[in-house]
Amino acid sequence: xxxxxxxxxxxxxxxxxxxxxxxxxxxxxxxxxxxxxxxxxxxxxxxxxxxxxxxxxxxxxxxxxxxxxxxxxxxxxxxxxxxxxxxxxxxxxxxxxxxxxxxxxxxxxxxxxxxxxxxxxxxxx
Numbered sequence: 001x002x003x004x005x006x007x008x009x010x011x012x013x014x015x016x017x018x019x020x021x022x023x024x025x026x027x028x029x030x031x032x033x034x035x036x037x038x039x040x041x042x043x044x045x046x047x048x049x050x051x052x053x054x055x056x057x058x059x060x061x062x063x064x065x066x067x068x069x070x071x072x073x074x075x076x077x078x079x080x081x082x083x084x085x086x087x088x089x090x091x092x093x094x095x096x097x098x099x100x101x102x103x104x105x106x107x108x109x110x111x112x113x114x115x116x117x118x119x120x121x122x123x124x125x
Contacts, residue, residue: 002026002114006097009119012087016123020082022097022116030054034100035080037071038109039093039121046096050082051106060106087123094118 008020020037024030036051050061050071059071068087073080084091097116104111 002028002099004097004099004114004116006095006116006119008081009095009121011122011124014088014123014125016087017083017085018087018121019084020095020097020119020121022080024078024080024099028099028101028114030075030078030099032101034106035071035073036098036100036106036112037069037082037095038098038112039091039095040118041090041093044093046109048107048109049095051100052080084121087121089123089125091121091123093121095121 003025005023012018033054034051037049038046039049040046048062049065050069052059052071052073068085070083096118098112099114100112
């Protein structure tokens with residue numbers, strides 16, 4: 001059984017930084033998998049933030065996060081992270097980590113078959 005657990009959320013002031021982490025446990029073929037971060041603000045749809053292939057260096061990031069958010073992985077620890085810099089109040093949301101083990105677009109949330117419970121990020125002004 002695959003389990004994903006996020007950590008690192010919390011309260012941060014605008015302009016600050018925060019690092020989210022996702023730990024993967026259970027059976028999964030990570031060599032062909034994609035890991036991703038999504039977020040969902042109140043009243044909004046869950047949106048794509050960033051994704052990274054477990055093997056290789058293929059990475060993806062939504063345009064409006066480019067330069068502020070960086071996704072990375074630690075293969076030995078079965079973890080991946082989201083480094084968030086220059087945070088704004090508009091970044092306030094529940095952030096979810098997810099893993100895609102099937103085909104499909106990395107931007108499509110429906111393509112991810114495993115999800116964490118989410119971690120709250122609140123950015124104050």
